[in-house]
Amino acid sequence: MTTSDGTVQGRTQIHGTAPRNRAFTVVLLGDGFTAAQQTAFDTACTDFVTALTTTAPYDRIGRSINIWRVNVASTDTGADDPVAAGGTGATARTYFDSTFGGNGIRRLLVCNNSTALQTAAAQVPEFTVALVVVNSTVYGGSGGSVGTYSLAGGATEIAIHELGHSAYGLADEYAYYAGGNETGHDTHPAGEPAEPNVTLKTDRSSLKWGWAVAPTTALPTMSNPNCATVDSRPSTVPAGTPGCFEGAHYYHCRSFRPEHNCKMRELGTPFCQVCRQVIQARTKVTKNICALTPGRDAVYRYDGSGTSWTRIGGPAGRLYAGGWGLVATNPSSGDLYRYLGTPDSWQYIGSAGATFAVADDTVYGLTPSKDAVYRYNGSGSSWTRIGGPAGQLYAGGWGLVATNPSSGDLYRYLGTPDSWQYIGSAGATFAVNDDTVYGLTPGKDAVYRYDGSGNSWTKVGGPAGQLYAGDWGRGLVATQPGSGDLRSYLGTPDTWKVIGIAGASFAVATDSVYRLAPASDAVYRYTGSGISWSKVGDAAHSIVAGDI
Structure with missing residues (x-):
């Protein structure tokens, strides 16, 4: 009934490698598991991890999530089950005082939220959300400041549903x-x-x-x-x-x-x-828009609300960002530096290149003479040569593609040095999101989506001026060639929607699309409705989106 009816046994991280100060952190707390039943709690937590990481969109954003198990031994098994709400009348002495029958509805399983939040904070101070796993086969769960779920049939489905309430509103x-x-x-x-x-x-x-x-x-x-x-x-x-x-x-x-x-x-x-979009945007807790000042003398990161930005670095030549993070070139030498997450903390990782592209796992570079493609090894300034000459590099969650410098044909990197697959002919430009690559025909008269095998592509739209890809929406936006207006791809061929007016450039983040005004004198964020945008920043040379 109270904390005198159990003891906290300890914590264990069971999923994730994201930096603890930047991760979306789930804490699973056991209730109604006796000291002899802790293995059953461990198994329930493993089942939760398996279910969550194979459920869209978590199957794509799992690298942002850390999951901890906090073992708590209760005096009794189960939870209270009041007769007044249609239950058996059972009572159980448990640490978090879990009980069915909230608001008179038997399936509404609640607990002592204060105790759960205090325990989660004491064990994992950086936690984002706490879920209490209740050792009962009676169907139940609830969401709120703390989520709960029982071990009834379909327990993990209950858990993921309740997480939708507690973590994402x-x-x-x-x-x-x-x-x-x-x-x-x-x-x-x-x-x-x-x-x-x-x-x-x-x-x-x-x-x-x-x-x-x-x-x-x-x-x-x-x-x-x-x-x-x-x-x-x-x-x-x-x-x-x-x-x-x-x-x-x-x-x-x-x-x-x-x-x-x-x-x-x-x-x-x-x-x-819609729910997938909310989950994606709120799970990636890193700030995901950066801007280079008009004079290229400082790098700023958007704080996420209003018009507040934080200066994170000095002069830069060009910014590149993606799932792996943010990199910038030195404006004098062209050397490449990686942002380490705190203002003015940057690491030299390599010398100059013709261009770079950031994927989910690393950054790729094309040598100054464009005669070889290299992959950053992840530490120091060590790189591995993975391919020969290329015209341009494009990267995203789906991986890396490069154009042949002579023909313009497109090749996909298959993960091992000098292993590339021809996937299509030349295009005016390409854009890579989490699940595929999109291409604009040389005459800019049609947009195509790569089908995923061989060199088969499907036409998904007509003329476009430029393509931008990322996590938001269906992952692709394009400008209209005449007006410059921005259209969002809705997922089926020739289904697009105008969402905004022209801009100097755009950046597709996890939460929305950002626009640099035509005169580069302001940064705007798409509100999600109609063609409405909100001003979030002043003048900029350029903007980029990624897990920053």
């Missing part, structure tokens, strides 16, 4: 509260919900996830024909189509969710695109 997308067509939940009361995945609005220009909705998708996309009950009809549009689907946030009508189904609505299904 996601709402439940189901259209009931106590489990059925209870009274008082016909229509959502007035007042826009704060959570990013539910809304009362269906106006295209102000929809909080408007960036994901195709211009041809009707809003609302599905309306409930009978507000006295939950709408259980199948989707009227293909699975995975973002729009506005009525029935969410515990109400049958007047509240909308982004897709017909989502893990925040039904366990065992994938997260919808």
